[in-house]
Amino acid sequence: MIRQLSEMEKTAIRKLYSEGLPITEICEKVQVSRGAVSKYCEGNRKGKYQNWDSEKASKICLLLSRGKRYMEIAKKWGCTTSAIRTVVCRHRKKVASDPRKKLIISVIVSAIKKGGMSPAEALRAARKADIMRMVAT
Numbered sequence: 001m002i003r004q005l006s007e008m009e010k011t012a013i014r015k016l017y018s019e020g021l022p023i024t025e026i027c028e029k030v031q032v033s034r035g036a037v038s039k040y041c042e043g044n045r046k047g048k049y050q051n052w053d054s055e056k057a058s059k060i061c062l063l064l065s066r067g068k069r070y071m072e073i074a075k076k077w078g079c080t081t082s083a084i085r086t087v088v089c090r091h092r093k094k095v096a097s098d099p100r101k102k103l104i105i106s107v108i109v110s111a112i113k114k115g116g117m118s119p120a121e122a123l124r125a126a127r128k129a130d131i132m133r134m135v136a137t
């Protein structure tokens with residue numbers, strides 16, 4: 001059976017949320033589920049979605065490439081894992097749709113497949129050859 005929250009808990013949730021505390025931290029402090037916190041912050045949430053610019057998306061992708069997990073990144077940024085997955089997916093689509101970046105990626109992939117290089121070696125070679133500047137002109 002689902003436990004009903006007391007008025008004191010509901011008030012604490014709303015207060016912490018209005019102070020800008022992320023939902024995950026509110027869950028830990030009040031010892032309730034994420035759904036319960038979301039339910040009592042629902043009216044306050046409209047228009048408070050994070051604006052994910054390409055710089056933030058790049059940082060998130062960098063953290064993933066360094067072996068961080070979605071949950072760790074979500075905790076750091078104060079959002080859900082699905083929000084992180086959405087940002088990464090959109091960022092990858094954006095990169096894949098850019099013709100210059102597509103060309104760079106294809107050069108690196110062919111260096112890996114045909115040249116027998118590891119991904120790290122292929123990236124080093126691409127940087128050394130300054131492919132980015134060559135493609136930009």
